Amino acid sequence: MSDSRFRGVKAYKNQAFLNSQASRELRILSEYIEPLSRFKELQIHDTIVMFGSSRILARDKAESRLAQAESEGGDVETAKRELQMSRYYEDTRELARRLTEWSKALEGTDRRFVICSGGGPGIMEAANRGASEAKGENIGLNISIPFEQNENPYITHRLAFEFHYFFMRKYWFAYLAKAFVIMPGGFGTLDEFMEVLTLIQTGKIRKKVAVVLYGAEYWDRVLDMQALVDFGMVDAKDLDLFFRTDSVEDAFNYTSTWLTKNVLEGTHDSAVAEATEPV
Numbered sequence: 001m002s003d004s005r006f007r008g009v010k011a012y013k014n015q016a017f018l019n020s021q022a023s024r025e026l027r028i029l030s031e032y033i034e035p036l037s038r039f040k041e042l043q044i045h046d047t048i049v050m051f052g053s054s055r056i057l058a059r060d061k062a063e064s065r066l067a068q069a070e071s072e073g074g075d076v077e078t079a080k081r082e083l084q085m086s087r088y089y090e091d092t093r094e095l096a097r098r099l100t101e102w103s104k105a106l107e108g109t110d111r112r113f114v115i116c117s118g119g120g121p122g123i124m125e126a127a128n129r130g131a132s133e134a135k136g137e138n139i140g141l142n143i144s145i146p147f148e149q150n151e152n153p154y155i156t157h158r159l160a161f162e163f164h165y166f167f168m169r170k171y172w173f174a175y176l177a178k179a180f181v182i183m184p185g186g187f188g189t190l191d192e193f194m195e196v197l198t199l200i201q202t203g204k205i206r207k208k209v210a211v212v213l214y215g216a217e218y219w220d221r222v223l224d225m226q227a228l229v230d231f232g233m234v235d236a237k238d239l240d241l242f243f244r245t246d247s248v249e250d251a252f253n254y255t256s257t258w259l260t261k262n263v264l265e266g267t268h269d270s271a272v273a274e275a276t277e278p279v
Contacts, residue, residue, distance in 0.1 A: 031168035035161055039176070042158060046263070047116040047139060047176040048099055048255065050092060051192045052123025052183030054149065058093075062086040088183050088215060089126045091248050095181065095214075096130030096138075098252045104136055106264070113178060113259060114139055118169075119160065120149040123183045128154035141169050174199060178263050179210040179255050182242075184218040200241055201234075208266075210258040211242035212251050219244070 017023055038044075057065070063086075066079040096115045103113040115131035117124035119140030131138035132154040140155035142162050151160050163169040174196065182193045193213070199205040213219055228234045245251050 028165060028168060031163055031165055032171070035172055038158065038161075042137075044114055044137075044139070044159070044176065045112060046178045047114050048179045048181065049116045049173050049177045050096060050123065050127035050181045050183065051118070051185060051189050052088065052092060052126075053185035053189060054118075054120045054122035054124060055186070056089050056122045056126075056184070057082050057086050058089050058126070059083070059086040085184070088218075089123065091214070092123050092126035092181075092183050093130035093133070095248050095251055096127045097134045098130075098248070099255060100131040100134035100136035100138070102252075102256050104134065109264075114159075116141065116173070116176070117155075118142065118188075119151045119155060119162075121152055123185065125152035125154060128152055132156075141172055143169050170195060174205060177209055178207075178259060179212070181212045181214055181251065181255070184215045184222075190222075197238075197241055201238055208262045210255055210262075212255060213242045213244045214246070214251055216244060216246040 011017060018026065062079070062083040066076070066083050068074060069076045069079040099113065100115055103109075106112060114137055115127055116139040117127040119128075119142030124140070128138045128140055129152070137156045137159060138154070139159040140151050140161065142149060142151045142160065143166060144162060144164050151162070161169075161172075170192070173192065180193075180196055182189060196205075196209075196211060200209065200211070225239055229236050229239065243254050245254065
């Protein structure tokens with residue numbers, strides 16, 4: 001009896017099946033189990049998540065673009081705006097560096113308050129870059145989107161993740177976080193900020209978390225939070241769910257003090273150890 005030319009394929013190796021609509025639940029579940037296993041292995045207990053635009057440039061790059069625009073007759077106004085906004089890249093970088101240095105100096109802790117970003121360019125890159133410059137491990141939760149968002153080069157290699165589903169990516173943003181810093185950004189940043197506030201307001205996030213809204217000049221024009229109170233859409237106390245600042249020093253002092261009081265001096269179990277429980 002001759003050997004058959006056909007051999008069956010194991011279901012978990014059948015790429016056509018795994019990529020099909022029938023396996024959507026498996027793909028969703030994998031974006032929960034695989035990150036969970038890595039976080040457990042690498043003892044990542046909690047994070048400081050930094051949100052913000054992918055379009056904001058580092059100062060040196062913005063300066064180079066402005067010089068090129070001026071010398072070649074390019075779009076000078078856009079280049080000037082990019083240079084003005086680059087302050088938020090540098091502020092993010094500095095804040096991430098300072099928070100990482102503070103975290104590494106804590107006694108009796110290991111891999112606490114790890115900087116986490118969306119893994120892409122702009123503010124996300126600045127967050128990972130600042131943590132890397134402090135020689136700290138840092139996380140990038142990248143997302144596959146039609147206009148390819150490549151992961152930035154500053155993410156700790158084993159903590160670089162690639163998600164297909166936005167809601168699973170958001171789950172890992174929220175679940176491990178003990179603090180959020182929201183820098184200027186567009187629709188994506190607004191979505192992330194509002195979802196965090198909604199989860200806190202409705203009690204779906206039961207743990208205490210610090211929320212910092214950074215950049216008064218930007219956010220005062222983009223969001224009129226007081227109008228929500230004036231029209232009766234939220235309570236006045238809801239505006240206390242986040243801390244507003246335009247200063248790296250204030251953001252660092254608020255976040256480090258808040259984490260010391262509410263996490264380090266409190267009784268808060270590891271988020272990963274709790275990951276079998278609902279948020």
